Amino acid sequence: MSNDWSGDVYVVVATKGRKAAYWAAAVPQHRALDEVERLLPDGWRASLSRRHLSFEEIADLKMRGGSVRQL
Secondary structure, three states: OOOEOOOOOEEEEEEEOOEEEEEEEOOOHHHHHHHHHOOOOOOOEEEEEEEEOOHHHHHHHOOEOOOEEEO
C-alpha cells in the first residue's frame, strides 16, 4: 500500500511585501492555512489560492497526507 496522498492538495500563497512563495498542503482545506502559517517566518502572511492542481500535478508532487512543502 502506498503512503502517497490521493486527496486534494491545496495551494497556499505566502506574501511579504513584494515577495511571494507558493506552498502545497496535502491536508483538509480547513487546515491548509494553519499548516503553512506555522512554517512561515515572522512577517509573512498566507492565503488560500484559487489555483487548483491537476491530478497529474498532484501525483508528481508525491506528497503524503498531512505534509506541507514549498513549491
